Amino acid sequence: MLLSLRTAVLIASLQVLCTSLPAQAELTGERQIYLLDGQGVEQAIGSLTIAADGDRYGYSIDLDLSQFHDHFLSMKEMKCLQGPELWCYVPYPYANPRSFTTEDLRWLEHDLLFLFKESDTFGARLWNGIYYPLHLDEDGVIRGEARALDLNLLASPPDDPSTPPVGKFDIGDFKLESRWLPDIEIR
Template identity: 40%
Template sequence: MKTAVFWSLFFLSGVYTGSAFAFSLGGEKTVNLVDQNGERHQVATIVFDSAGKDITYSIDWHEEAFADHFLSMRPFKCFEGPDKYWCRVPYPYEIRRSVSKQDFTDLEYDLLFVWKGSNEYGVNLWNGIYYKLAEQDNQLVGTLHEMDMDKLGVPPEAGDLRPVGETDLEAGDPDSHWLPRLVIE
């Protein structure tokens, strides 16, 4: 009986992590955009640093994977596909670049894109791409959500480092997008 009580308390206490978060938030990882055929396109490297009390990160974009475009009177770095381009949108406001096993918001803000047709001249900010990250199979997997990036045209109120809310995101249809997933491994 004492053994059963011990194991019950052990599992409930959170000490056991066998089924808990398996992705390591430490060291160097690769960022891949994944197309509809499952092919991975490496576009960046992330270094997670858990030396302090917070887990911070830095991103090194693989610039050779992106082409320079001047769209809607602004320079963009775009990952070119046959029919669509995925253009990086640097988050324009203050960001901590800190994550936890429960909160990847800062990293999601650093992985913003806007898509455009390959034969279109400009870019429409209502074609924003936001990858919501979750741990899956020892990776961070970003599920495509659509958003109107015009929301980012107005600075958030002082102290609001998280202006994009759930109501600003709409789950994207993976069949209608060239790069429906993002994987960090």
């Protein structure tokens, strides 16, 4: 009787664990990337295609460039969303394995870097970087809330190219209510 009780507890525990984690099939496929303003108004900026790769997920991002406008800022052409401020996409400049796990989405975060530019400023200021720390919800949606990042951190290649260079101590808080697109959702 004791053995069957242990077996039943083990089976019940496994069932709870399996239902609380998103299934691999739910993560794979194409998803849309949305930036949201403070009122929840969405701006679709492209798609994310996810494929299972062992215990990791490989991905590719396809930005919808029709949503972006060309701006020549600080001697560089940038793709920017126009609104109350410019929200410019900053491609990660170094090698990236383009993969993640359900617990570690840092490489994907590095591929979704932006900077903001207020309308009354001249040029791009790399210390106005935007970094979205991402997490995977129980419903399979990838979400993030904007944080401040000095993009000058990426001026030279990382010492270890197998590890994402931006860490939790590199990102800071700022007044989200004063930023145009404080949230990201990938669904």
